Amino acid sequence: MTLPRDFYARPTLEVAADLIGKVLVHETARAITSGIIVETEAYIGESDPACHAAPGPTVRNAPLYGPPGFAYVYLNYGIHYLVNAITEPEGSPAAVLIRALEPLEGQAMMRRRRQAAASLSASSLCRGPGNLSRALGISLKHNRSDLTHSTLRIEDRGLVRRDVVWGPRVGINVGVEHAWRCYAAGSEAVSLFKPGTRASRRRSQPSG
DNA sequence: CGTTCGATGCACT
DNA sequence: GTGCATCGAACGT
Secondary structure (H helix, E strand, O other), rough: OEOOOHHHOOOHHHHHHOOOOOEEEEOOOOOOOEEEEEEEEEEEEOOOOOOOOOOOOOOOOHHOOOOOOOOEEEEEEEEEEEEEEEOOOOOOOOOEEEEEEEEEEEEHHHHHHHHOOOOHHHHHEEHHHHHHHHHHHHHHHOOEEOOOOOEEEEOOOOOOOOEEEEEEOOOOOOOOOOEEEEEEEOOOOOOOOOOOOOHOOOOOOOOO
16 A cells, blocks of 8 residues: 555654655556665754755755655756655655665666666665666656655555664765664665675865 | 765755 | 765776
8 A cells, every 4th residue: 555644744763764664666657666665864854954954945945844745856966866755744844865775566677777787686776866766767857746646656565574773874974973874684775785895985075 | 805086967155 | 156865987905
């Protein structure tokens, strides 16, 4: 079943944990692509410096202030679309970023959309927030779409509950003190899975 | 194996 | 004009 709105109208950390093991689905005329959510991050309120609501309401971050259960999609680094699910009651700006999926349906279409080499493993197809958007064909036009009533949705398929691990959010330089990243223990589809390689990436600081 | 850096577009100042 | 909630190629060990 598709997750109802009250699933999202809760504290963001609860939603972030409960989304692990649910299924993100994008249905088009051509194909259904879907995957099991194995990694999320919470972005909570104007006091969270890494949250897009930190500067207060703007045109861009308006979906964060809207009702829960809607998608907040935006372009990052000019290249990647990032998918969030709006949480908490309307007026309380918060969201969960979906960072990685284990591919379920439509793997052939995912490979086509990503123009992936045949050697690319299935667990790499939707590893990372930019990659999963590309594999599922999600773009800016999905911003503000209703995750409870649209071709882009999140379903509960009654899959076995996963062990969930919390850690610091990645890819940001502020708000690092919060352990608001959450992932399924042992999943190879989780981003930065290989210890010591991808995990050690850091943004270089301009030196004076 | 580890780390660095360019691509690329838009919101915000 | 600046700085991103990223990715992967390229380079140095």
